[in-house]
Amino acid sequence: MSNAKGPDHSRRKERSRQVILSAARSLVAEQAYDKVTVEAIAARAGVGKQTIYRRWPSRSAVVFAAVLALSEGADGQSVALPDTGDLESDLKLVMRATAEEFADPSFDRLLRALNTEIANDAALAAEYREKLARPLDEAKKARLRSAQEAGQLDPDADLDLVLEVLYAPLFQRWLHRGGPLTPAYADALVDATLRAFGPARP
Amino acid sequence: MSNAKGPDHSRRKERSRQVILSAARSLVAEQAYDKVTVEAIAARAGVGKQTIYRRWPSRSAVVFAAVLALSEGADGQSVALPDTGDLESDLKLVMRATAEEFADPSFDRLLRALNTEIANDAALAAEYREKLARPLDEAKKARLRSAQEAGQLDPDADLDLVLEVLYAPLFQRWLHRGGPLTPAYADALVDATLRAFGPARP
Structure with a gap:
């Protein structure tokens, strides 16, 4: 029809x-x-x-x-994280790129508009999680699971919590304009996350 | 006049x-x-x-x-964090209370409105940091400094980063309605933060 x-x-x-x-x-x-x-x-x-x-x-x-x-046509492949076998350097690469993206003025307003809508609309927030956040999170978790198998991350770590500790500080700093989004800051988040969830937990 | x-x-x-x-x-x-x-x-x-x-x-x-x-009339005293000498239990008390506050429906909409305004207005974001966030952060940092002196926290830790790792995951989960804000979640954030910034860093 x-x-x-x-x-x-x-x-x-x-x-x-x-x-x-x-x-x-x-x-x-x-x-x-x-x-x-x-x-x-x-x-x-x-x-x-x-x-x-x-x-x-x-x-x-x-x-x-x-x-x-903007993410139409992107297949699973394109959101996969690098996996060189070195978790720390792979995550630093990704977090530095993320910090740069958030600091890009043309991306900034679009992301603020998106966050305004999802903060005030529970249905859009659910759609956001389903269509945008979840596929990205799954790609990130696949990299973290590979690190767990390689003994570079606590095998019992809650991977959703690992992602939150890694990304949320950058997100909040960006949203509230609380400080600079530098490569050093990206590295510091990776370091803190690996100390919190690395294999050598007491 | x-x-x-x-x-x-x-x-x-x-x-x-x-x-x-x-x-x-x-x-x-x-x-x-x-x-x-x-x-x-x-x-x-x-x-x-x-x-x-x-x-x-x-x-x-x-x-x-x-x-x-809402915070008029609150003096420095009232925002001071508990200091029993046990950092872990003091932070868990505070983070459980924070999670409960964010989960309160009457507070929820007000906080979402505030976040909408500061996300889209750099001048309001600066005023927010100066008048609301900074005094609270200073109170939290005073507690963390006391823990550094007591050998319960890395003396070289960047306290702004510690606060971000502790609070930002809760904030992002709340803003994006990404999961439940339970006492167990509050505790998990404290545990992760103490592993990342505790005294026994490798």
């Missing part, structure tokens, strides 16, 4: 979706978030407001879809 | 401030945050919108002041 309008219709629909999501991302990157309305997104995308509301129920939903679309 | 209108005027002004801030807090606790407008706060407080705008430039500023007012 939905194909009755033909492949051209589907392509146009998908193209319009991409134009709207791209407009949402560029507006969020440019403006104070409370100025980013559905009206403003529609104007930037060159569509009517109703075209947006036919697909998404609210600004929250459009902005969330806009962020989600 | 400002006293020319007399003490009655000052008292009325202060009373009106308290009524407005209390109205802001109760609205935030009851409603979706994007429904909490300056108009709604004014209506709840029984004042004109201009009465609010004469004091505060924006919704952000009123909500921030409303949260800040």
Whole structure:
């Protein structure tokens, strides 16, 4: 049934979706978030407001879809963490890259908008965990399990807790602008995490 | 000059401030945050919108002041951490209380509103650090320094990092609704922090 309008219709629909999501991302990157309305997104995308509301129920939903679309097409492979056999240097590589990403101004506003939406909407928070956070966490945990097998991490460690201790300080420092996100800071988080969950626990 | 209108005027002004801030807090606790407008706060407080705008430039500023007012009158004493000489049990007491506070629904919405404002406004984030976060952090660091002197914590530990490793996982789990905030979770954070920064570092 939905194909009755033909492949051209589907392509146009998908193209319009991409134009709207791209407009949402560029507006969020440019403006104070409370100025980013559905009206403003529609104007930037060159569509009517109703075209947006036919697909998404609210600004929250459009902005969330806009962020989600950035990771479309990324398969499991692309989020896998490096595994050279040296947990400490692999994690430092990853955490330095993460710190750099959070410190990037064009990424910063988009991430703040996403966090505003998920902080205030439990359903979006669940969708965020399911579609964005969980696949990334699973990739990270696969690396940690490999370290457990190699005797570089406590085999009994709760890997969700390990990830929280590793990432949450960086997240909170970024969200509250509490301090610089330097390579040295990234390294210090890896060092603390490995002391907390390394194999040589007392 | 400002006293020319007399003490009655000052008292009325202060009373009106308290009524407005209390109205802001109760609205935030009851409603979706994007429904909490300056108009709604004014209506709840029984004042004109201009009465609010004469004091505060924006919704952000009123909500921030409303949260800040909760800790008015608290002196240094009241934020001091327990110091029984046993760092582990003192921190577990504090972290269990913190987890309980974050899990309290009436506190939850107010804290989410505060975090929304400071995430999207660098000036408010700085004011938050100065007026709310720093005094609390100083009290916590005083307890950690006492533990360093007692040989219960690495004397070279960066105390800001210690606080981040201890608190940020709880904060992120709460903000993203990523899991339960139980006493066992609070304890696990203290255990991980003490392993990371305890005196017996390799």
